[in-house]
Amino acid sequence: MSAIIDDVIARKVFDCRGDETIEIDVVTVTSYGRASAPSGVSRGRAEVVPYPEGGIDEAIKKVDELIAPEVVGMDASEQREVDELLHSIDGTRDFSKIGGNAAFAISLATADAAASSYGLPIFQQLSGYLAEELPYPLGNVMSGGKHALGRAPDVQEYLVLPIGAPSFSDAAKANALVHRKLKDLLEDEDPTFVGGKSDEGAWVCSLSNEGALEVLMKACEGSSKELGLEIKIGLDLAASTLWNPKKGLYEYKRDGMTRSPEEQLEFVLSLIKAYDLIYVEDPFHEDSFDEFVELTKEAKGCLICGDDLFATNRNRLSYGVKRRAANSLIIKVNQVGTLTDAWEAVKLAKENKYAPVISHRSGDTIDSHIAHLAVAFNCPIIKTGVVEGSRIAKINELIRIEELLGHRARLARLPL
DSSP states (O other), rough: OBEEEEEEEEEEEEEETOOOOEEEEESSSSOOOOOOEOOOOOTOOOOTSOOOOOOHHHHHHHHIIIHHHHTSSSSSTTTHHHHHHHHHHHHHSSTTTTTTTHHHHHHHHHHHHHHHHTTOOHHHHHTTTTTOOEEEEEEEEOOOGGGOOOOOOOOSSEEEEOOOOSSSHHHHHHHHHHHHHHHHHOOOOOOOOOOOTTTTTTOOOOOOOOHHHHHHHHHHHHHHHHHHOOEEEEOOOOOTEETTTTEEEEETTTEEEEEEEHHHHHHHHHHHHHTOOOOEEEOOOOHHHHHHHHHHHHTTTSSEEEETTTOOHHHHHHHHHHHTSSEEEOOOOHHSSSSSHHHHHHHHHHHHHHEEEEEEESSSOOHHHHHHHHHTTOOOOEEOOSSSSSHHHHHHHHHHHHHGGGGGGGOOOOOO
């Protein structure tokens, strides 16, 4: 059999921030697969542990001594069996023994190896030939919060979603146009703007939270008019980073004010109405299920997305589904450890009409696997920046997938 695993090789490489991360090669008798782990600057408490005590070096040691001897000889096309073995070897609920990033990289490299061994793109290896829908790109065009330095907005990400695009290629073009127009507008509106960018390639300015929204609205309106399609705005508030648990308040340092949970709810609702927002991610801290329930009830026509709230964790999502907290969730495979774990979360989401949004991480690499996972998992949206190199890798890969699918290719239906 061509997909029998012959070797597993671990090494250290660098992510887009220049930080070290783990990369894995899964070698079969005819080919190999490769994957490297990204990292996030704002991590939810429910995420798996990225590395064991001892860091990357210890994770590599565990791969060499514990994992590789067990994985060699397995069939790379038996994804679930490989992922179950990783859980068995680790033996903890949060991958604290071998590290979630090692598990993630082995799991993704296994899928890559199986696809390569059979001469298939990853999305077809995972889902067969029926996959033909591409996601809409949700692009980060302006950053604040933990993604920026200095006197930046408190909101972590200002996002755009080209819902009127006829194809993925057109949608990617629309996001890039907004990014360019926004630079020109920021030069006019922000006297301190010098073209600074975040790790994700999004602009960083010193405007207030709503001042930045006003400028982005102008950029979207101008781009929509030029291209003849509708581009709408989204936000990632990353509210766990704003939450002060001792005071029970959300602290907006850029605007010099605090908000109680009730005031935060009213504030977010006012932004949705004033700027016709289509997407709001993490508007409350990671354990605020009550506020997520209320916002989801009141915010019609807007995706309320949980990232830290769910952490791609099926148990947390199950609880959220029972409460009807949010109507969307971020899918980051390395939050939960393996491809199978992520797929289980996607499946549960779809069964309950929650929109799965496959996502990069701020400290990413040039791996393009999530482009294939977006198609294989039939996610209606991919969150992957606009211009920076590790983001472009995913966007360009989706353009190639669109070309490969030819006349069968179409954008997914947005769940609104």
